[in-house]
Amino acid sequence: MAKAKSKAVKTAASPHRIAELDRELVRLVQERARLALEAGAAAASVGIDDASLQRMTADCQGPLPPQYVRAVLRELESGCRQLTRQLRVAYLGPTYSFSHLAAMQCFGQGVELVPVGTIAAVFEEIHRKQSDFGLVPIENSTDGRVTDTLEMLARMRVRICGELELRIHHTLLGKCRRSEVREVYSKPQALSQCRNWLAKHLPTARTIEVTSTSTAAQLAAEKPGAAAIASLQAGQHFGLDVLAEMIEDNPANTTRFAVIGDHPSTRTGNDHTAMLFQVDHRPGALADAMTVFKRNKLNLTWIESFPIPGPVRGYLFFVEMEGHESDAPLRRAVAALGKKTLRLEVLGSFPAAAPVE
DSSP, X not given: OHHHHHHHHHHHHHHHHHHHHHHHXXXXXXXXXXXXXXXXXXXXXXXXXXXXXXXXXXXXXSSSOHHHHHHHHHHHHHHHHTTTOOOEEEEESSTTXXXXXXXXXXXXXXXXXXXXXXXXXXXXXXXXTSOSEEEEEEEETTTEEOHHHHHHHHHSOOOEEEEEEEEOOOEEEESSOGGGOOEEXXXXXXXXXXXXXXXXXXXXXXXXXXXXXHHHHHHHHHSTTEEEEEOHHHHHHTTOEEEESOOOSSTTOEEEEEEESSOOOOOOSSEEEEEEXXXXXXXXXXXXXXXXXXXXXXXXXXXXXXXXXXXXXXXXXXXXXXXXXXXXXXXXXXXXXHTTOSEEEEEEEEEOOOOBO
C-alpha cells in the first residue's frame, strides 16, 4: 500500500516538475539569445555547424535521441541569427524538395528560405546580391556530379563557403494501394536511384519524369493510380499515404550540397578547399598539374572533368582537397598551379561536413 501511495505522489508531481523545467529552458534560451546579440555573433558564420552540434550531443544522456536534441539547438541558433540580421537563402525549389530539406538542415527555419526554379537561378540570386546565400546540389553518391552546378561554377564567380551532405531516403507515396499503382512520378535522379526497387516491386508501372519530387507528390495527390517518389515530408504536406519507405537502391545514398555566397569561411582545422583549373590540350599537361598536389602532400577528396563548350575540345577540372586555402601547403600549390594552367580559380574553403539525416 505504501509503495502504491509513493508512486501516486511521484506521478502527481511530474507535471509540476515539467513546468518548472520548461520555465528554466525558456529563461536559458533568452539568456543565450541576449549573449548572442551582445556579441554580434549570431550571423557571423556560414550555415549552422552540424559537426559542432554532433560533438556537443555525442555524449548526451537520456531517452531523447541526439538528432532531436540537435534539431532544437539548430533552430535556436537560427533564431538567434535573426536578431542581428535577416538572412535570405535561395535554394532549388519547390518547398519540400530535398534541396528545401537541406536548406532547413543547414540554416534552420529562422531565415528567409527562397525557392527558385533552377540551379542557374540560385547563382543569379547570389550574383545580383538578392540573397545572402544559395544552396545547390553538387554530387550524389549514386548518380555522381550535378552538371548544372558545375556549369554555373565555371561561368559565374561565386564562392563555395559551406557544404552539407544529406542522407537521401526515398519514399513511395500515393492515395491508392501499391498494387493499384500504374504510374510513378519523380525527378530523373530519384527514379534513377530507385530503378532496381521499381523493377522488382512495380515492374508494370510506367515511370514519368517531372521537374521535382514535390511536383511528383502533388500529381500523386491528384491522379488516380499515380504514385510519387519523394520525401516523407512532401507526402505529409500533400496528404499522401506511405506505400513503401527507403526504396533507394543504395542504402548509403547521399547528396552533397554546396553553400554559395560572398562569405569566406574561417579556418576550423577540418576544412576542404575546392578549385577549378584548365590545362593545355597536350600530352602530360594534366599529369604535370596533378603532381603539384602530391608534392605538397594534399589529399584530394573529389575530382571531376567538365567539357568546355565550343568548337575546340577542352576540359575544366574540378578538384577538392583537405585543408584551408590559408594553409601554407595550399598556398604553395596554388602558386605552382598558376604556372602550369591556362585558368585557375580557388572556389572556396569550408568546414568538412559529415552526412546528416
